[in-house]
Amino acid sequence: MKLRDFFCTKTIVPELQARDRDGVIREMVRALAEHGAIDASHADAIARDLIKREKQGSTGFGKGVAVPHVKHVHVPRMMATIGRSAHGVDFSALDRAPVYTVVMLLSSESDPDAHLAAMGKIFSHLQDDKFRRFLRQADTREKIEDLIIEADANDAEAG
């Protein structure tokens, strides 16, 4: 599995406008709807679900990254996107530090193992300090997309 198999790069938000967690989640879901990745009529419900899950337990695992995710009946296929905040957002993270990189994963309800595999793939790259630092610095969609392509290439090399 490659990141590019499920990252919807045209929906990346390189400069998040929202300054709070719920606003960031809504902004990213809106970007997915604007590009037709999800049906706009379900965007509010999906954002609400993501926020509800986040309240049950933060996906901010530390190091400036949060990974809000949900399995939802109105998500046609597994998809991920990235939002970047220059200011940092409070996600009630494990280390209490602000979040600068938000990796959102939406999955259909049918395949929990694919969801787990995608999360594993995302985290295998997030473990890399350099990848996290570059993601935080990448201020355009193209730069973020290049990082995803590069990460896949490094994976292929590692075999």
Place this chain on the structure above:
Amino acid sequence: MVSQDEQTAIREVTITNAHGLHLRPVMKFVDVASRYVADIRVDKGAGTTPADGKSPMALMVLEAPKGTVLRILATGTDAVQTVEALAALIQTKFDEE
């Protein structure tokens, strides 16, 4: 330096919650793991790459769906209590179901 009361404990536990070891169970696991001083390694059996049991990122990379047998290895003065607490957490399905 290994002190006199240094212990090693190991336990195998099967993941039984429907969605496997996804992020929220991982966060709970790390929360419990962090209460102990023992060094914790988690793997999927002999020969597999171990993950640091106190690192959410490392545990996510394990990719452990329902049915996976995890091996928890703890080293430290509270190693026995550590593996017991973590095994109990997995056996109670992380309070998810």
